[in-house]
Every structure is written in structure tokens, then in C-alpha cells.
Amino acid sequence: MTAAGSEAGLRDKVAIVTGGASGLGRATALALAKAGARVVVADLDAQGGREVAEMVDGHFRACDVSDLDANRALVDFAQEQYGGVDIAFLNAGVATGCGVGDDFDPARYRRAMGANLDGVVFGTHAVLPALRARGGGSIVATASLAGLAAVPFDPLYAANKHAVVGLARSLGPALAPDNVRFNAVCPGFAESRIIDHLRGMLSEQGLPVIPAELVADTVLRILTGDATGECWFIQAGRDPEPFRFRNVPGPGTPVGV
Numbered sequence: 001m002t003a004a005g006s007e008a009g010l011r012d013k014v015a016i017v018t019g020g021a022s023g024l025g026r027a028t029a030l031a032l033a034k035a036g037a038r039v040v041v042a043d044l045d046a047q048g049g050r051e052v053a054e055m056v057d058g059h060f061r062a063c064d065v066s067d068l069d070a071n072r073a074l075v076d077f078a079q080e081q082y083g084g085v086d087i088a089f090l091n092a093g094v095a096t097g098c099g100v101g102d103d104f105d106p107a108r109y110r111r112a113m114g115a116n117l118d119g120v121v122f123g124t125h126a127v128l129p130a131l132r133a134r135g136g137g138s139i140v141a142t143a144s145l146a147g148l149a150a151v152p153f154d155p156l157y158a159a160n161k162h163a164v165v166g167l168a169r170s171l172g173p174a175l176a177p178d179n180v181r182f183n184a185v186c187p188g189f190a191e192s193r194i195i196d197h198l199r200g201m202l203s204e205q206g207l208p209v210i211p212a213e214l215v216a217d218t219v220l221r222i223l224t225g226d227a228t229g230e231c232w233f234i235q236a237g238r239d240p241e242p243f244r245f246r247n248v249p250g251p252g253t254p255v256g257v
Helices: 003-010 023-034 046-055 068-082 106-133 155-178 193-205 212-223
Strands: 014-018 038-043 059-062 087-090 137-142 180-187 231-234
Touching: 003 212, 014 023, 014 068, 014 106, 023 038, 023 046, 023 087, 023 212, 038 046, 038 068, 046 059, 059 068, 068 106, 087 106, 106 137, 106 155, 106 180, 137 155, 137 212, 155 180, 155 231, 180 212, 212 231
Parallel strands: 014 038, 014 087, 038 059, 087 137, 137 180, 180 231
Antiparallel strands: none
């Protein structure tokens, strides 16, 4: 779709962006505003969130996405400011910081699950009535390549993101009767705070960091498309596109029958 087509599809739409103070959320909030959308920026980082909201001529709302009531309050705030909601980019996330062995930390585990998975589930639950009231809308969740492949060095993060991928694939068709599309983006190592503790390793191995703007452009491609239930991979040096999942084998014929 051309830039003009994207603007036509997003102009005057109301979008909520969680994790909007930095990284992928910041880049997407800027891209949405450039395309003519009205943006509510949500984050726990009040200073960064307010700065982005000012840049997009939008509004900021402090929000802990791991809290269901906070998600509901965020949607209510967006409706109060703009009269409705058309788009939700459920992007907020954190690094896990522990494994399941001797380094297991229940508090870190719950924090990661709360932001990376509960934030998507709670955000979806909270925004659905607002989208339905508008006759439909679009939700995009941030998953990861870690949701499409094994990640031995961070299995809990992989578990978070595999769950988001499963939600996207399942909620896509489930929400279609309400004219609500649900898709996910699955970036590799993209410019965000989540990779801060990995920058040394990435540099040593010569692995490129994906610009946040490429993720934002992909989100806008999804929002201005018509597909649902897709998980778009974003990898350095490749054009983003929906990941092609293999079909699960069906039941076989029992032996001896």
C-alpha cells in the first residue's frame, strides 16, 4: 500500500499504544500520528510517555498493563479524550531476567508474564467493547521471533511470546464476526530497551539491530490491510511478511485397521 493509501486508512482513527514511551512503541506512535491518527500513549515511564504524546499532539496515560483495571481505565481515558477507539497496539513488554534453574526468580517471572502476556490479554479484553462500539477495529500485539523459534538462553521470554503468537492465531478468526482484526508482529533483535542487556553480545557476534521504524512500518502495513490471525516476522535484511506456519498433522489410521 502506498503512503497516501496508509494515511487514508488511518486518518482520524483513534489509536492506543502501550509501551509508547520508547523503542517500538515510540516509533509506532510517531508513524501513526504522521498517518493522521490520534494517539494515546501509555507507559509506566511518565516522562518519556509525555514527551512522545507531545510529539504526536496526543495524550499520555500512565498504565501498568499487568493490571486489568489499569487497562480498562486506559480505554476509558481514550474514549473520554477522543470519543472512541479504533486501534490498539499492545506493545508493552520487559526482559525476563531469569531462567527456570538456579537463577529462577518468581518475582521476575511474574513481572515478565504480567507485562508480556497479561498485558496483551488484559488489553484485548479491555478494548474489545470500545472496538465493537465503533463497528470493529484492529489490534496488533508485539510478539517476537522468540515466539516462533526455540530460545534456549531465555526460555521464559520464549514462553511469553509463544503465548502471544498463539493468541494472535486463535483470536484472529475468533474475533472476525465482530469485525475486529487481531495480528502480531514478531521482530528479531529490534531497537528497544529489552535488548539493552544483549547489546554487547550482539556487537560481538556482528548481529544487526533492527530499526524501530521498520517495526512501526510493519504495524502500519498490518493496520491498513485486511488480514487477521497473522504473525509477521521482522528480520534484518528481509522484507517483513506473515510467517507461514506448517499445518498440524491430522489423525492417522490406527495400526491394524
